[in-house]
Amino acid sequence: MTVTPSIDQDATPTEGFAIRYANALTGLAAGDAWGYQVEFTSYAQMPAYPVAPPAGTWTVSDDTQMTIALHRALAEVPDFADIENVTDAITRQFLLWQVDPDNTRAPGRTCMTSLHNLRAGARWYDRDGAVESAGCGAVMRLVPTAFAPEPYWLGLTALQAVITHKHPRAVVPALLLADATRHAPAQRGQFLEHALTTAAQIYNGTSTWTEDPYLQDVLAPIAGDVSSLLVDGLNDDVADALMRAADSRDRLQDVEPASYGDPCAGIGEGWESASAAALALLVADMATAPGDDVPALTGPQALALASTSNGDSDSIACIAGGIIGSAHPEPDYWAASGLNPTFEPRYAEELAAAARQGTCRPPW
Numbered sequence: 001m002t003v004t005p006s007i008d009q010d011a012t013p014t015e016g017f018a019i020r021y022a023n024a025l026t027g028l029a030a031g032d033a034w035g036y037q038v039e040f041t042s043y044a045q046m047p048a049y050p051v052a053p054p055a056g057t058w059t060v061s062d063d064t065q066m067t068i069a070l071h072r073a074l075a076e077v078p079d080f081a082d083i084e085n086v087t088d089a090i091t092r093q094f095l096l097w098q099v100d101p102d103n104t105r106a107p108g109r110t111c112m113t114s115l116h117n118l119r120a121g122a123r124w125y126d127r128d129g130a131v132e133s134a135g136c137g138a139v140m141r142l143v144p145t146a147f148a149p150e151p152y153w154l155g156l157t158a159l160q161a162v163i164t165h166k167h168p169r170a171v172v173p174a175l176l177l178a179d180a181t182r183h184a185p186a187q188r189g190q191f192l193e194h195a196l197t198t199a200a201q202i203y204n205g206t207s208t209w210t211e212d213p214y215l216q217d218v219l220a221p222i223a224g225d226v227s228s229l230l231v232d233g234l235n236d237d238v239a240d241a242l243m244r245a246a247d248s249r250d251r252l253q254d255v256e257p258a259s260y261g262d263p264c265a266g267i268g269e270g271w272e273s274a275s276a277a278a279l280a281l282l283v284a285d286m287a288t289a290p291g292d293d294v295p296a297l298t299g300p301q302a303l304a305l306a307s308t309s310n311g312d313s314d315s316i317a318c319i320a321g322g323i324i325g326s327a328h329p330e331p332d333y334w335a336a337s338g339l340n341p342t343f344e345p346r347y348a349e350e351l352a353a354a355a356r357q358g359t360c361r362p363p364w
Contacts, residue, residue, distance in 0.1 A: 016329035021147045022355035023333045024181065027299070027325030028067060028143055029351055030334065030341045031317030033058035035307035039106060043262040043310035050304035051313075058341040062107040063318040065100070066141040068347070069093040070160055071354045074144050080152040083159070083217055090163055091118055102346070108137040114164040125221035130166035134237075136276035138162075138170035139177050140315040143322045146181035147358070153182060155214035165273070166222065172202075172233030173273035175209065176242075177319060180281060184327035188288035189295070191281040191323065192246040199239045202230045237274040241267055245278035249285050253296060262310045269311025276312060280319035287320075288327045299324050300339045 036059060038051055073093040077086045097103060098115045110133040114124070122129040138161035145156040157178040161170050176195045180187055187194045201207040209215060210227040223229040244267045252260055263282065268275025287302035289295040297305060302324060306317035325333060334340070343351065 017147065018355075018358050019331050020184070020326045020329050021143075021358055022331075023325035023328050024143050024147070024322045025067070025325070025351050025355050026334050026341070027303075027321030027323075028318045029060050029064045029321070029343060029347065030058065030339060031303045031306060031319070031321030032060050032063045032314045033341065033343070034303050035309075035313030035315070035317035036061040036105070037313075038307060039312065039314045041313075043264070043308070046308055049258075050301075050308040053300070053304070053339070054341070056342070058343050059105075060343065060347050061105040061314050061318075062097075062103065062111070063140040063315055064347060064351075065097055065102065065105070066094065066111070066137070067143055068350050068354060069097045070141050071144040071357075074148060074156070075354075075357055080148065080156065081214075083155075083214075086156065087124070087159060087163070090160055091124075094163065095119055108135060110135045111137045111164045114166075118163070123221075124163045124166060130162060130164050132167045133165050134167045134169035134173075134272050134274065135165055136271060136273050136312055136315045138165035138167075139174045139273045139276055140318050142174055142178050143181055143326070144354075146178040146326070151212070151214055153178060154209060154212050155218040158215055159218045162219070162222070168229050168233030169235075169238055170233075170273045171219070172230055172238055173277035175230075176238075177277050177280065177323070180284070181323050181326045184284075184288070184323055185329060188327045189285055189290040189293065191285050191288075192242060192249060192278075195242050195277075195281055196239070196246065199234055199242060202227075202234055203239075237268070237272065238277075241274045241278035242281070245282040249282045252286065257297065257301065257305075260305060262308070263305055263316070264309045264311045270309070270316045271312050276315050276319060279306070279309070279311070279316045280323060283316070283320040284323040284327070287324050299328075299334060299337045303339075 073089040077089045110131045114130040124130040148156050157174050158171050161174040180191045216226050270276040270279050283302050283306045286296045303317050306320045307313045
């Protein structure tokens with residue numbers, strides 16, 4: 001069965017949807033490689049401000065590897081309506097990644113522990129299945145599900161999260177980021193406002209997400225009431241991180257880029273889903289001003305800012321790069337912006353193949 005994505009307000013024509021997916025894949029891999037150079041380097045010990053792009057080969061981390069694994073899983077499923085089948089496909093591809101010889105690039109402890117449990121026979125929703133963690137592994141790999149067709153993209157985004165991160169504060173940031181990625185051209189320069197509006201709708205009970213039947217079915221093993229789970233997913237850190245990021249973005253608009261400083265300051269370090277999402281949306285906002293406004297940063301400058309951070313530099317830059325790429329329906333956006341990353345041959349080939357194929361298989 002060939003699944004063709006529906007045409008929504010920001011995905012017309014379907015060719016633009018495919019180009020945006022290609023730009024998102026390039027952006028996320030470039031951000032990942034840029035930030036991976038300094039992933040565990042404190043801001044005070046950064047080699048330069050901002051961190052320069054990689055010299056020579058651009059080495060990606062587990063963020064790009066898991067994105068490709070998720071793409072493969074979606075590409076092999078003939079019918080997304082079969083949740084058990086798509087769950088098995090995602091799990092299978094993640095387990096192949098787990099034992100891949102290239103999986104030596106600081107993979108997340110939560111991902112590895114959850115996959116160890118699933119390999120032993122547990123289902124993600126079992127007590128001994130996925131770890132109840134709100135770590136950023138749930139949000140750094142979701143670009144393929146953001147581009148999946150209606151009516152599946154929202155539920156698929158939640159599913160890829162809970163397979164390794166069974167926590168409401170992993171699910172909700174993932175949904176917010178998928179929404180931003182999917183609707184990037186319409187939200188450019190205002191990603192944080194849209195996320196905060198969506199958060200308010202969840203809080204006050206007017207969010208249409210709570211009525212999404214596919215999302216309900218995906219989360220049924222852990223949530224009798226999707227509305228309550230989404231509210232729980234906003235409690236504590238998520239909404240606060242978004243508001244702090246919006247405040248930081250507004251402050252930076254009056255500051256020269258050389259004086260931006262650590263983007264994590266006052267928001268969080270991106271190791272958990274909430275701050276990773278907030279930081280990525282902040283950076284994406286600064287690179288995608290709407291209309292005739294001039295963005296504060298070019299796309300490559302935004303990846304440099306995201307990478308020069310005191311936190312999870314590769315994940316923050318990876319997520320931001322995916323959103324920024326998705327905001328641009330013009331072919332080869334990154335090359336036109338002066339960015340031509342030379343990825344390792346294996347990943348250059350896999351990213352190119354994924355871009356040609358798309359998450360929903362040709363024809364678009």
